[in-house]
Amino acid sequence: MDALITAASRALTAGDPLGALNRVALRDDAPALALRGIAMAQLGDFERAEALLRRAVRTFGPKEAVARARCVVAEAEIALVSRDLAWAAKALDTARATLEAHGDRVNAAHARYLEARHLLLIGRLEAAERTLAGLDPTPLPPAMRTAHELVAAGIAMRRLQTKAARAALARAESVAYHAGIPALVAEVDSASHVLNTPAARLIGQGEERLLLLEEVETLLASKALIVDACRHVVRSGHTVVSLSRRPVLFALARLLGEAWPECVPRDRLIAQAFRTAFADDSHRVRLRVEVGRLRTALSPLADVRATKQGFELVPHSTGEVVVLARPIEEKHAAVLALLADGEPWSSSALALALGTSQRTVQRALDALAAEGKAQSFGHGRARRWMTPPMPGFTTTLLLPGPYPGS
Template structure:
């Protein structure tokens, strides 16, 4: 049915298809959809549409994430991420707040303390992380006391229960270490450039529309803290709002492939 559409409409259709494939981390279908969008834009001979396709293609070709493993890090593209997800690597996904291995996915985006703990241990793997380091990194405590150490023990127990399907935590002489059940690497997948509000972005990355109050509840912080973070992200072009007042909802900035106003039909244009 796609061939029956006019070229301008085919551009929008293929960019939407590319955007869906990108969200599903399917590099091959995304690339093919972008190629079809390019051919349709050439047929349409509309410079604005050609620019839209070029923007989406450049975004697709840019690094999708930063991979940290065994003390080293490098930028990776969508194809690399797809390959990684199909491997036996125990992956701590800081882009979406997940721990995953194969088909097993453990969401921790709404448990920021647990996610910070497992990420710190994944970055140190196969070594351990000292208790003092965890206290300073996770709890932002410069002078930890007995109450901080007690809370760390509680959070470690909670994390151990959460990740039991894929890995174990064990205490060392100085701290804690991560041990995956399946032999293989442990890696952290992070955004190419991290910002100060990665926890908010991790929730928005699921593609759903969130209210600021729902985000505050999920993260365990005040609504004002979340509102400031959302305003910062909007200024950076990383988040978008629609609606007003209590009906205001927030989403992550457009993934390449979802149509802008240039691709939407308009009675004025049709006329």
Template sequence: MDSLITASARALAAGDALGALKRVALRDDPPALALRGIAMAQLGEHPRARELLRRAARGFGAHEELARARCVVAEAEVALAMRDLGGSLHSLRALAAASATLEAHGDRANALQARLIAARRLLLLGRLDEAAAALARLDASGLPPSLVAVAELTAAELALRSLHIGAARNALARAHDAADRACVPALLAEVAEARAALDRPAARRLVAGGEQALRLDEVAALLASDALVVDACRRGLGVGTAWRPLARRPVLFALARALAEAWPGDVDREALIACAFRTRHPNESHRARLRVEIGRLRALVTTLAHIEATAGGFILRPCGECAVVVLEPPIDGDQASLVALLSDGAAWSTSALALALGASQRTVQRALVELEAAGRARSIGRARSRRWLSPPLAGFTTILLLPAALPIG
């Protein structure tokens, strides 16, 4: 490896993308193309970075499998930054094969990077159990501090999404120490932002005459208590470790929410029909459907609460002497989870958003059009290259709105 390539690689490791480009910008040999691709990725030019990395991978010969494996990992990192989460089976297998090749050649740092990319992709998709299993297999001991910082940041995000606040604080402390040793400003800024999320409001608790802002640790404590919590952030209800998800049953959740908001009083039938079925002119068919849906909700929450009929409507009675608490998201609207994903600063495709939310692309597209009309999102590009962005949300954290946030376990 010549001196310019070595100097460029060192500049990239220190986060100096422009310094790296100055040394190899006019070269087209495979090592230089790979370094140029990584530098362009650090500068946010992801499409160009992907093109350069693919050219570099093609340029390396059959006997240079280690270099080609590194290009595959770098391209996977770029795909993650571009929120290209679809990932064909071939590309996922290529990343796994690259990780095995790197491990076989003793390149533990890049092998760990490959596994971290896979774990971070699972986090973005909300597949927290799989992400936790992937992270549990990682061993970052003895590796560069910058990579240790990324690993700890990933562990911290998983802990935050799972509402394990103590574990998140510990992981962030380790991430800060590693980022400080690495002397990479971008990593230090990322750690600081993650730490700030712990002190920002994450949800609103409805109280008599108003609402109370709660931080993540306060939300976790509330969910671990013996109160019956109707959680509008994650669309479900539970007491302690018992959890009933209702994200895919919007009518049942609307009924549970209305009953919880009225507790300890009851809700009349017309109000429940208007809330659940969105009609102001109920008829007998709506009343019959209400009875059916109340029966379904009653069967679902039978171990947590009872739903009793009253002269005017229905009332929620929790089992035991526990209170009923309603948690509202920090932002209003039916597209709160979509806005939370878009607010991470990355440009998302419709397909990636649909994959992360577990919804159809058509549903997501309609929601994006509504957000764009309201000035809460904007698009760049056209056709298949179209991407969606949203301004960062200041003053609160949207952790609880991200897909598949787990109940306390």
């Protein structure tokens, strides 16, 4: 490796893509192409970065397996950042195995962290934990140790383990400052901001207030009966009743939870749960049927009693009844939650992360675009969607992955 390639590589490691380009911008040999691709990726031109890396892979000789594997890892990172979540995991795994076989432990670890971040994005927390557990960050460079702690913090936040998340972010901040890479420091600051912004709304007894993630964790550990409008479950302690596939029952449970300890009139239950402006005898019969189903579903946690005016929720525990709702409720809140990270997403990646069909996601994106809440660029397979981050709240409770005990 000549002096210019060495200097460009060091510049990229230090987070200086312009300094790297100044040294290799006019060169077309394989190492220079690879470094130019990484530099363009750091500058945000992902399309050109991918093209340069693919040229580099083709230019490297058959005996340069390590160099080609590093290019594959770089391509995988670009795909992750550009939210192309359907990239070939098998190619990354093959590249990682090649790097490990040739003793390149740093880049092999980088491939592992990419895999863990991908699993975290699509809500596979257990798999992400297993991947992270197989890595020892101690001998790795500061940037890699920061990545390790960011993934650990992300998993802890998804599991509502705020103390573990804060500890991981504190370690990440310390290592990031030691690395001296501004973009890395900014990424840690952005992750830390999640813990200091409202994560949900607490509704109960006619009042509501915003909760931080730590307060949500405390609430879930309390004796309260919680009607969780973020996950569409009703829970108390470790007992969880899912109503995610029974929207009418959940609508009734939420109305009863918001009114507790008062009862809810029958006409109001019919109007809001059945979305009708009038009530006749058929609606009243249907209400009795649905309330019976709700009573059966909630039997481990509470009873639904009839009163002269309507129905009331009576918890088995001694705690209060509260409703946990999203800080800002939108029709397509789950899509907005993913777009709010400021990264460009493809509709296929959104569908993969949310576990739904691409057609459903596309309809949501079209509706959000019509309201000016999302915008797209590019065409065909290169089309990407994004929106400015929504200020004032975190999206942790909207993202894929269950609560503890769910």
